[in-house]
Amino acid sequence: MLRIALLFLALLALPLKAATVTNLYQAQVALPDTDRQSEQAARKQALEQVLIKVSGQSNIVENEIVAKALGSSNQYVSQFSYANRDGQRTLLLTFDRSRIRTLLTQANSTFWSELRPSVLVWLVEDANRSRNIIWDQSSNDLANRIKDDGDRRGVPVLIPIGDFEDVTAISTPDIWGGFVQPIATASQRYQPQAVLVVRARQQDNEQVTLNWQLYSGNVEQLGRNKVAPSEGRNSGETATSVAQMIDSVADILAAKYAVQLGGDTSGQLAVVVENIQSSKDFFTLERMITNLTSVAAVNAYRIQGDRVEFTVQLLSTEDVFQRELSQDSRLSAVTTPVTEQYEPAPQPEGMIRATDVSASGEPSVQPADQVNPVAGEASGVDVSDTEQLNSDAPVETKPAKQAAVFSWSDTTSAAL
Structure with missing residues (x-):
């Protein structure tokens, strides 16, 4: 594989900003209670x-397949133990990941990965x-309930720390009035x-009214008034x-970030990424694509200069994959999607599998000693013996559909 020549230079990929x-x-x-009926109800x-x-769906139990599975919850449990919380005896359960994923696939439900927006x-x-x-x-009851319900829905919640920088940047009227720029x-x-x-108006007898606005997306766009909020009361x-508010917030975010399981998929796509300046860029990018929920497998099809093409096998639809890919700020689209199918020309022994398409549409090849797997690092990597072809070696075929061409920009990597 093309990535073998770069492997010893790999560094751990940086995580997404989530x-x-x-x-x-x-x-x-x-x-x-300690009877069997109480424990079965707790497991359910x-x-x-x-x-x-x-x-990511608060109404998932309305799905017929899921509702049926709840009646046999034991088959999904991988671990359990007993504990105490606030003086109350509790049952702590861990469920099998693969069986949960299979159940959601059978139910044609959505799946929200561990990487979630804060x-x-x-x-x-x-x-x-x-x-x-x-x-x-502040040990505020409302704030603690928001954190607890965020944990219940798997939504990472941050409360501002309230230091000098915070109190000088924003005021109570800014938030109560919903002024976007200072927020x-x-x-x-x-x-x-x-x-x-959130604007909370406390009432008597433990009653509260919550008016809230959710801005999802880039904070800079929020400052430019380019993000319309979701609102609720x-x-x-x-x-x-509080539970109802967090359920609504989680459902809104899941509708944006969760992927659809089951049904038809788009199969295999080609993704081209330009401006790969180092081996760290390459492996960071590869790992990022591999970790997408909609992706089953990733393979580096060819590397040419600072341009890398991956073949991507999907678990979900192409639209879901494109949406997940676009959420990483290090990638920016540089061309509209195109549909094209061709085969790289057979290469003689001593050539690396790295072809490119000229402006005329004809495939071209370079000798192995002229191909730089990663721009600017050829002097540190010997690729002269990388994946040579025999005369009877099979010719790989490019995927029929090219998803898009992107440009990569990783300021942390560039600084290194």
Whole structure:
């Protein structure tokens, strides 16, 4: 394979600018009694929680296949133990990842991977004729409930820390009035993938009214008023209102980031990425594509100068793959998708499998000693013996459909 010549230069790929949720397949539920019936009910409740987290759908139990599976929850459990939470005996369950994924595929449901957008919450509480911004260390009941419900739905929640930089960047009237520019400016330091603005009006008897706006996407676009928010209002008992708000937020984000399982897929695509300046760029990019939920397998088809072409086998649809790919800020599209099919010319022994297409559309090849797997690093990599072809070696065929051409930009890698 083409990547063999670069392997010894590889560094660990940098993660996407998102949070990794580690407890998607775990649930802890109250166990009010020790009898078998109570434990079975707890197992069913735990499986329901996990399916909601992993699918991103709060109404997943309405699916007929899922509803049937809830009746036999034991087959999905991989580990269990007993614990205590706030003096209440609980059952802690871990579910099998592959079986959960198979169930969601059978149900033609969605799947939301562990890499999830972090949500920065600007919360102003109106109570006792006073309005205050709630900071992370305030031990505020509303803020704690938002964090707990975020954990329940697998949504990484950030509460601003409230240091000097925060309090000088934003004020209570900015948040209560929904002024986008100061909210965007104050949010920049946290680099969230979504911003949730909450105005909470406390009432008597543990009642609350929550008016909220969710901005999902780039914070810079938020500052330029290019992101229209999703809005909602929840009123009633505090715990219920917060849970309903977070359910709505999670459903909105899942609709954007989760991928559809089951049904028809688009098969194999070619993805071309330009401006690969180092071996670190190459392996970072390869790992990033491999880790996409919609991708089954990735192979470097050819490397030519600073241009790399991958063949990608999909688990989901092409639209889902394109959407996932576009969410990484290091990639920018440089051309519209094209449809083309051709075979690279057979190459004699001593040639590396690296072809290119000239402006006339004819395939061209370069001798192995002229091909640089990664621009600017040829002097450090000997590729003279890399993947030579025999006279009877099979000729690879390029995938029929090319998804798009992208340009790569990784400032961290460039600095190295």
